[in-house]
Amino acid sequence: MVKKYCPKCKCYSYSAFSEGKWICPICGNDITNRIVLALEENDQDKENSFVLAWEDS
Ligand SMILES: [Zn+2]
Numbered sequence: 001m002v003k004k005y006c007p008k009c010k011c012y013s014y015s016a017f018s019e020g021k022w023i024c025p026i027c028g029n030d031i032t033n034r035i036v037l038a039l040e041e042n043d044q045d046k047e048n049s050f051v052l053a054w055e056d057s
Contacts, residue, residue, distance in 0.1 A: 001039040004031050014039065 002018045005011075009027040018036040023029070 001043075003037045003039055003043065004034045005037065006031050006034070012037075012043075014043070 001014055001016055003012045003014045004022055006013060006024040006027065006029050008029040009024060011024070011026050013022070013025050013031070015022065020032075021030075022032045022034070024031050
C-alpha cells in the first residue's frame with residue numbers, strides 16, 4: 001500500500017499501486033503527479049477508508 005497527499009482537500013488517499021492515474025477519491029482532484037508516500041504504521045487502521053477505485057483505462 002502507498003498513499004498520496006491531496007493538497008486540495010488536505011487528505012491522503014491510499015492504493016495498492018503507485019503507478020497509473022490517481023484521482024483523489026474525496027474531491028476528484030488529479031494527484032497522479034504527486035509524490036508517492038510510503039504507508040506508515042499508523043495508517044493501517046485507515047486502510048479501508050479511502051482505497052482508490054481505479055478508473056477504467
Ligand atoms: Zn482531494
